Amino acid sequence: MLFELIAAVVAGVAVAGLAMGMRWLSRGLLPKWIVPAAAGLGMLSYAIWSEYSWFTRLTETQPEGVVVAWHNEESSFWRPWSYYKPVVTRFTAVDMRSVQRHPNLPDQVMVDVILAARWQRAARVKVVFDCAGGRRADLVGANVSVADDGSIVGATWTALPADDPVLAVACKQS
Structure with missing residues (x-):
């Protein structure tokens, strides 16, 4: 800044x-x-x-394989020109180079999700998406782990809408 x-x-x-x-x-x-x-x-x-x-x-500047899945556009009164063309204030990207699938759970994919916002440092979060179930689990916290059979232990699953853009990018077969 x-x-x-x-x-x-x-x-x-x-x-x-x-x-x-x-x-x-x-x-x-x-x-x-x-x-x-x-x-x-x-x-x-x-x-x-x-x-x-x-x-x-x-x-x-992102490396090949990082796909922007979603971005937020915003207008505000202190930026009157943004009513003509809204400003992108943050975005979510999926690092497709980090895709991992367990053979026992082929409908689940673990990826790095990049959360970036203007004036803030970008954050990288490991996330597991259940492509068939339309949900995600953030792999954050000390109690979260991946069991030998590929299941996620200690994570909270969040239901996602069917048209969630991050889910669509993460679950896209390469």
Whole structure:
């Protein structure tokens, strides 16, 4: 977040410098207020660009095999431009390279799910999806384990809607 602030200030100074140059070239015909207005416009433009591009910048750097299953778009009054085009604030991805199936339970798949949100560190969670039963179990906590027969012990299963996008990606046969 500190780098974003520094980048916004640098953008403001750069655009203000251009405005100062234009004012000098016009021999003072442009009004004085154009310099701080240009600085503000430069910082605002950078902030808007950064908000809209973070999702693309982050997903493009993911390794092959990481599939974005879901993303959340949001509009808010402090970002009035987001009513025209909502901003992606968080997403869920499935690391298909981590797919594991137990031969005794072929309808269940264990994968790493990546939870990412703007201004937060991404979290990686091991999750087991029951593709036939339409449910999932998060493998978090000290009491959760996988038994020798492949069954999950100590986890709470959560029912998912049939159209859940993360379930669809995780259960997709490769």
